[in-house]
Amino acid sequence: MPNTYSYCGRIIKGVVLDITGVLKESGPNGGTAINGSIDAINRLYESGLQFRFCTNETTVTRHHLVNQLRRLGFTIEEDKVFSPIPAVCQILKERNLRPHLLVHKDSLPDFKDVDKNDPNCVVIGDATNEFSYDNLNKAFRCLMEIEQPVLFSLGSGRYYQEDGELVLDVGPYMKALEYATDVKAEVVGKPSLSFFTAVLKDMNVLPNEAVMVGDDIVSDIGGAQACGLAGVLVRTGKFRSRDESHPDVKPDDIVDNLAQFVDKLLQHSL
Amino acid sequence: MPNTYSYCGRIIKGVVLDITGVLKESGPNGGTAINGSIDAINRLYESGLQFRFCTNETTVTRHHLVNQLRRLGFTIEEDKVFSPIPAVCQILKERNLRPHLLVHKDSLPDFKDVDKNDPNCVVIGDATNEFSYDNLNKAFRCLMEIEQPVLFSLGSGRYYQEDGELVLDVGPYMKALEYATDVKAEVVGKPSLSFFTAVLKDMNVLPNEAVMVGDDIVSDIGGAQACGLAGVLVRTGKFRSRDESHPDVKPDDIVDNLAQFVDKLLQHSL
Structure with missing residues (x-):
């Protein structure tokens, strides 16, 4: 006890x-x-x-x-x-979803067992330098091409401190994609x-x-x-x-x- | 007549x-x-x-x-x-504002007469490839450091077509900075x-x-x-x-x- x-x-x-x-x-x-x-x-x-x-x-x-x-x-x-990553992997499996990933390259091994062919949803995480114009466009176009688009955001934080400087978290990029595509993100992680x-x-x-x-x-x-x-x-x-x-x-x-x-x-x- | x-x-x-x-x-x-x-x-x-x-x-x-x-x-x-650029330059002059610019490099000559030292506002335009994680962080930190932050967005478009592909416009990045900083952007251009x-x-x-x-x-x-x-x-x-x-x-x-x-x-x- x-x-x-x-x-x-x-x-x-x-x-x-x-x-x-x-x-x-x-x-x-x-x-x-x-x-x-x-x-x-x-x-x-x-x-x-x-x-x-x-x-x-x-x-x-x-x-x-x-x-x-x-x-x-x-x-x-x-x-x-x-x-959030193990949690989203579980959700993807349960709902038969295949993600286009916009995540940090160091987190990719945690997605190794996930089917990423012919994506029917988008997962964004704290991708830091991977948040280029080109990569955000790819995630955006993927959402625009899917018939019933689903966007998962691994958290919705606004910013955090790194080496004494404030840096953008995943939340602002979630808002950017929501506005561009009219798709409301499902947040996986705190505070869901x-x-x-x-x-x-x-x-x-x-x-x-x-x-x-x-x-x-x-x-x-x-x-x-x-x-x-x-x-x-x-x-x-x-x-x-x-x-x-x-x-x-x-x-x-x-x-x-x-x-x-x-x-x-x-x-x-x- | x-x-x-x-x-x-x-x-x-x-x-x-x-x-x-x-x-x-x-x-x-x-x-x-x-x-x-x-x-x-x-x-x-x-x-x-x-x-x-x-x-x-x-x-x-x-x-x-x-x-x-x-x-x-x-x-x-x-x-x-x-x-929008001549319009925002006029506004900056009238309100004694000195911008941190996150704009397309080919548009920079239109800002040549604008004082950009010690910025007290941020101007974002359709910066395309300049919308890197690093550059968005710089604009974000600038807004966080200003006592009375002002964010100008040159339009609020969601996306447009370029060479047959959809690409993100300035609007999603405006939304990202608004969410990160809690500052409401002033849109200069259509539809203001x-x-x-x-x-x-x-x-x-x-x-x-x-x-x-x-x-x-x-x-x-x-x-x-x-x-x-x-x-x-x-x-x-x-x-x-x-x-x-x-x-x-x-x-x-x-x-x-x-x-x-x-x-x-x-x-x-x-």
Whole structure:
């Protein structure tokens, strides 16, 4: 029987953790571990609580991401990591869809078992430099030629920080293709309900028994709260002080970092 | 006293003509003249009617565009051509704005007199291959760094046909930057009211005394009608048969081409 804890006025049985901005800061060679996060994860393992990692990262394979985190010192298993690519591959299989891919080249191995001949849908991820005019035109024309066009977007983030600079995420390109083609994208990943639901189902906990910890006030906190989870904002990663007074999203708690979250969560065992 | 004609139940004193898709089809080396259009323009000159050319073309300078049309056989003066770049340059001057430019390199000479140091706004045009991930990030970061960000989009078209293939226009990139930055773009060019107003003012005619001829059901016809002009759709250029039953826009008339429009317009002199 897993342990439970009292936090934010709830009985918490499951924890969902964003990766980039919570466990590590982004940067070259997988980034750097955030102070106290490695130990915080180890304490979660010892707590007996269920927890999963939930990321919209699509610039690398899940396997590579887990290896990066291990090299930084984290204890982490691949089957605890939920990311949009395995989720979309499952959807493609269920719906007999063959994608035209506009994704990061380093993520392509995760699509190796997917039939990509004669595409009848488009999948876009955080393709970074692959977002050329030419490649966006190819995805656009593919959608225009399909009789019943389907567009999957691996997340809908607006931007993130990379090597100290803001860079565009997949969301703006999703909006560009939506406008050009009049096709509404299906978002796979945070903040979609089906993505959060899959994570909760894997832990066998209900939304109101779970808490999401993230650095993205809209996608992590707002998204989790909309699905019934508590949402806790960390003051690391892409956090900016104006997020604390966001007009629409009020976090259930705001903490300095993951270590402080774990301190507070584990204070009240039930 | 210029002549007037009766058409579409109106007294017409001024004509506004789109260029690409009405005078010429797009293609390499400036494209090809549409059958009957050269003669139709000459008949408009002889009619005594006022007329202007109104284009969202921003991949070349206005001077170059006029030279292309002359080489195709058209009689056309540069001061009769209204395009977004001279319009935005005027706005930048009036509002003391210094742009970061994301535009086609062949259009840059039209910005030569504009102060581009220490930018306090962003101007995007139909930049085609210049719409790289890197260049879109630069425009994005510029908007994020400006205290009161202003984004000008030279038109808002979704796509157009080039060498037989559909290609993305500036509109999708406008939507991408709007989503990423939460800044609403100011559209300069068709279908903006200020753009049509400048054209009408130059002819000294009122909106209900004017007719716009174009191949874009939304931007040309819908845009002109929203500003009080009659809108006539030609079955050339990017016209598709489904445009005749567009859910929102009902043209005042639909003609096979510019020559047929001029035939019908000049039938009833007042």
